[in-house]
Amino acid sequence: MADYKDIQKNITPYDDKTYGTMIPGPFQRFLRTCKIWQFIRFIIINLKMLAVVSKSHH
Amino acid sequence: MARIVVLGAGVSGHTAATFAKHWLGDKHEVVVVSPNSKWNWIPSNIWVGVGEMKPEDVIFELAPVYKKAGIDFRQAKAVSIHPEGKEGSDRPFVTIEYTDPNKKGQTEEVEYDYLINATGPKLNFAATPGLGPDEGNSLSVCTYQHAAEANNHFQNAIERMKKGEKVKFLIGTGHGMCTCQGAAFEYIFNIEHELREAGVRDKAEIKWISNEQFLGDFGVAGLHIKWGGHIVSSKVLAESLFAERGVDWITGAHVKEVQKGKLQYELLDGTEGEETFDFAMLIPPFSGVGLKAYDKAGNDITDKVFAPNGFMKVDADYTPKPFEEWKASDWPKYYQNPDYANIFAVGIAFAPPHPISKPAKSVNGTPITPAPPRTGMPSGIIGKTVARTVCDVIEGKYSLEEVKEKGHHASMAEMGAACVASTGKSIWNGSAVALTVYPVVPDYDRFPGTGRDPEYTFGEIGLAGHWIKHILHYMFMWKAQLKPGWTLIPE
Ligand SMILES: Cc1cc2nc3c(=O)[nH]c(=O)nc-3n(C[C@H](O)[C@H](O)[C@H](O)COP(=O)(O)OP(=O)(O)OC[C@H]3O[C@@H](n4cnc5c(N)ncnc54)[C@H](O)[C@@H]3O)c2cc1C
Numbered sequence: 222m223a224d225y226k227d228i229q230k231n232i233t234p235y236d237d238k239t240y241g242t243m244i245p246g247p248f249q250r251f252l253r254t255c256k257i258w259q260f261i262r263f264i265i266i267n268l269k270m271l272a273v274v275s276k277s278h279h
Numbered sequence: 280m281a282r283i284v285v286l287g288a289g290v291s292g293h294t295a296a297t298f299a300k301h302w303l304g305d306k307h308e309v310v311v312v313s314p315n316s317k318w319n320w321i322p323s324n325i326w327v328g329v330g331e332m333k334p335e336d337v338i339f340e341l342a343p344v345y346k347k348a349g350i351d352f353r354q355a356k357a358v359s360i361h362p363e364g365k366e367g368s369d370r371p372f373v374t375i376e377y378t379d380p381n382k383k384g385q386t387e388e389v390e391y392d393y394l395i396n397a398t399g400p401k402l403n404f405a406a407t408p409g410l411g412p413d414e415g416n417s418l419s420v421c422t423y424q425h426a427a428e429a430n431n432h433f434q435n436a437i438e439r440m441k442k443g444e445k446v447k448f449l450i451g452t453g454h455g456m457c458t459c460q461g462a463a464f465e466y467i468f469n470i471e472h473e474l475r476e477a478g479v480r481d482k483a484e485i486k487w488i489s490n491e492q493f494l495g496d497f498g499v500a501g502l503h504i505k506w507g508g509h510i511v512s513s514k515v516l517a518e519s520l521f522a523e524r525g526v527d528w529i530t531g532a533h534v535k536e537v538q539k540g541k542l543q544y545e546l547l548d549g550t551e552g553e554e555t556f557d558f559a560m561l562i563p564p565f566s567g568v569g570l571k572a573y574d575k576a577g578n579d580i581t582d583k584v585f586a587p588n589g590f591m592k593v594d595a596d597y598t599p600k601p602f603e604e605w606k607a608s609d610w611p612k613y614y615q616n617p618d619y620a621n622i623f624a625v626g627i628a629f630a631p632p633h634p635i636s637k638p639a640k641s642v643n644g645t646p647i648t649p650a651p652p653r654t655g656m657p658s659g660i661i662g663k664t665v666a667r668t669v670c671d672v673i674e675g676k677y678s679l680e681e682v683k684e685k686g687h688h689a690s691m692a693e694m695g696a697a698c699v700a701s702t703g704k705s706i707w708n709g710s711a712v713a714l715t716v717y718p719v720v721p722d723y724d725r726f727p728g729t730g731r732d733p734e735y736t737f738g739e740i741g742l743a744g745h746w747i748k749h750i751l752h753y754m755f756m757w758k759a760q761l762k763p764g765w766t767l768i769p770e
Contacts, residue, residue, distance in 0.1 A: 231525050238528065242518040253710060253741040263743035266713045270747075273695035273715040273735050274769045277660055 281307045281673045283666075284373060284391035286357045286570075288313035288341055290321070290655050291626025292397025293759060294662035294770060300350050301766060302670045309349075310389060314356040314378040316340060318759055319423050322655060323752050325465045327426035328560070329473045330434060331704040334423045337756075344760055353389070354379035356568075357398065360584065361388075362619040363575035371621070393669045396591050396624040397662060400565035403454075409537035410453040410563055416537045417453060417559040420466055429560055433470065436558050440479035446557045449542070451488035453561030455533030455647035460489055460497050461654065463562050464517075465701045471524050472703025472710075487521065487528040488544065488554065488561075490647050492639055494518050494530055498649030500636045502716050503729040504738045510729070513738075520702070520712075520740065529554070531639070533647045534561065549642035565627065565650065567591070583618060591624035592616060594683065595632040602637050607692035607722035609633065613682050614665050614689075620679040623665045626658035635720055655755075656696045657689075657719060659770030664689035692720040695735055699748040702740065711744030 224247055232239045245253075252258050283303075285296040288311050300309040317338040326332040345352035355375040362371045372390040377383055402421050404411030412418050412425055418432060419425040436446045450467040452460060467487055474480045487494075495501050495517030502513045521528055531547035541555045567589020572580045585591055595611040609632040616622040624630075635651045653661075668686040671677060677685040695717030703709045715737055721730020729736075758768040 228523075231522050238518065239522045242515060242522050244519060244523050254708060256707070256742070259742040259746075262739065262741055263746055266739070266743055266747060269735075269737060270697040270713075270715055271769075273697050273717055274656070276717060276735065277656075277689070277694040277696075278664075 281392045282310060282390065283307070283393045283395065283669055283673075284310045284312065284389055285395045285397055286312050286373065287397035287399055287626075287628065288315070288318060288352075289397060289399045289626065289658075291399070291628070291658040291662035292395065293318060294659045295395050295397060295625055295666040296350055297348060297761060298663050298766075299666040299670055300348050302666070303673065305349060307673055308351060310351040310353065310391075311345060312353045312355050312357050312373065312375050312389065313341070314354065316342065316354055316379075318344070320752060320755055320759070321421070324420045324423050324426040325462065325469055325701055326704050327423055328420040328429040328433070328466060329469045329704070330430045331469075331473075334427050337423050339756070339760055348761055353377070353387075355387070357570055358386070359571040359573060360394065360396075360622070361573050361575075362394075362584070362622060365575060365577070371619075392621060393672070394622045395662075395665060395669065396570070396622065396628045397626050398568045398570065399627045401568045401589065402563045403566045404563045406456075406564045407454045407534055407537060409542075410534070410561060416539050417542075417561045419563065420462065420560060421459075421562065432558055433473075437474070437477050437479060440474070440482035441477070443482070445482050445484065447484045447486070447555060449486050449488060449554055449556035449559040449561075451529075451532075451561060452490050452649075453534045453537065454564040455490045455545075455645055456650055457490055457562050457564045458498050458650040458652045459562050459565070460491060460649060461652065461698065461700055463487075463489065463560070464497070466560055467526060468520070468524065468702035469704060471526060472705070476705070476708075485526045486554065487526060488532050488534065489528075489530055490532060490649055491530050492547070492636065492648075494521065494528055496636050496649060498634070498636055498652045499716065499719060500721055500730070502714070502731055502736055502738075503733070504714070504736055505733055510733065516738065531647055533641065533645050537561065545641055545643065545645055545647075547639055547641050547647055567628065567630075584616065584622075586630035588630065590630035591622075591628055593624050593629045595630065597630070597632050600633075605633055607690070607718070607720055607724065610690045610692045610720050612688035612690040612693075613668065613686045614661060615679075615682055615686075620682070623669065625661045625665050627653050629661075653691070654696055654698060656698070656770055657691055657694055660694060661689045663770055690720075692718050692722055694719055699744050699751065701745065701748050704745065704749075706745075706749075707742070709745035710740055710742055711748045712738055712740045713744035713747055714738030
């Protein structure tokens with residue numbers, strides 16, 4: 222798992238782009254490819270998308 | 280027997296034609312005029328462009344599918360519309376020119392009772408000198424052929440990097456008035472992902488260049504989602520992803536010229552700059568495909584039927600007005616031409632009343648504003664909705680004049696969109712940004728501040744998004760081929 226030191230390397234002090242943003246930490250990154258968590262998100266995202274689709278047909 | 284003629288067999292036209300035929304059966308005729316023999320699931324061209332799919336994975340032959348459905352397919356391009364007919368006949372018609380190799384160049388007049396224009400965009404590479412793969416110096420992923428060519432260059436670049444060479448990638452939009460930033464966004468992150476997988480990421484410099492005023496505008500004025508207990512702008516989320524993946528960016532840029540290995544651009548603050556590149560994929564601006572229109576006497580009425588950008592006028596409010604006065608109700612609901620009630624325009628072919636993003640000009644007066652995107656889901660929904668309306672009229676439920684009271688409607692200001700933007704293709708390591716936005720066109724009266732409903736506007740990045748994108752590929756290829764259960768798959 223990447224650590225915070227590794228993640229910080231893309232930030233440059235006082236750079237108007239990278240200094241003003243947020244970078245996901247190791248746990249966030251882990252969750253993004255964690256199969257069990259992503260399977261749960263898969264179900265939830267599908268349900269959310271179906272809700273938007275059903276609101277869009279008139 | 281009524282005849283519906285559909286121009287274009289892309290997402291919108293194919294949806295309209297297949298549903299119309301499905302609902303009407305053999306009692307009425309559906310004719311499709313489209314210049315390509317193949318249907319292309321354009322979103323997956325991104326994966327063709329990085330070698331993760333082959334062109335044959337994203338296309339199929341249209342003729343057998345239309346034969347099975349009972350649709351009369353003419354492999355031809357529409358050239359002109361004659362909504363009043365001609366001397367001696369009141370029957371409206373379109374003039375088409377065959378691209379079918381057996382009849383190439385032959386022209387024909389195809390009469391219609393109802394016309395659905397779904398001709399999509401012309402890829403207007405000529406708007407920027409040196410832009411595009413055919414006569415220019417940049418690549419494209421807008422067609423499957425372009426994407427296959429981009430992949431050849433990409434594989435070549437990987438080989439060079441494996442030998443220790445540094446390669447600079449420049450990806451984004453090739454003009455100040457482009458749309459479809461989402462496609463370029465997907466491509467840049469697929470490139471980044473593939474380079475990491477190939478173990479050569481350290482040899483690559485990857486840079487984004489676009490006409491958006493801020494990163495994450497996407498031509499829809501950005502969006503805000505609930506995230507970690509806050510309402511967060513897509514600007515922050517996009518910047519976060521670019522910084523995380525070590526991708527630099529230039530925004531508010533109008534690309535003025537693309538030369539071999541370098542391009543010149545102008546920024547909103549009027550400054551000019553130059554970027555060098557080894558590999559550039561730049562989306563072109565879109566315009567209408569250049570259909571002409573003539574009245575009964577043969578006078579050119581193209582300006583009456585089409586907006587100056589070549590897209591067809593429909594029931595939108597085209598009165599020019601400043602951004603502060605834009606209303607959700609400016610957007611069309613029925614897609615019916617105001618002068619000729621039996622003509623409709625769907626998908627990208629209709630003229631939007633104004634951009635969705637706030638217009639901007641450089642201090643030198645150069646417009647630098649994303650044009651409004653009309654992604655797959657709205658294009659599909661609009662195509663199906665108009666087909667339903669036309670079928671209702673044919674079945675006598677109401678007349679063409681009553682469409683605006685009784686017809687089915689699909690305003691982009693009342694419609695949401697589900698978008699899945701791939702950021703790397705791999706079953707276990709891939710990711711995509713899965714997002715929904717509701718409504719597509721912000722309604723600042725209903726939802727002050729962000730213009731969108733926070734309950735139905737959300738987004739997140741992860742492997743689940745990739746799974747959805749991959750499944751959608753197969754679902755839409757299945758649906759478009761009218762395989763069993765196709766009507767149950769939502770647009
Ligand atoms: C690279 C790329 C990636 C994309 N990714 C996504 C995505 O992930 N999700 C998403 O929702 N959307 C995506 N889009 C947008 C999506 O492709 C469009 O919304 C959709 O294709 C628009 O449908 P359409 O029917 O209006 O136009 P098209 O699909 O372009 O179809 C137009 C049709 O008209 C035909 N035609 C052209 N000229 C004529 C003529 N003179 N006469 C008759 N026919 C003619 C064309 O051959 C074509 O068949 C992407 C677009 C691109 C370029």
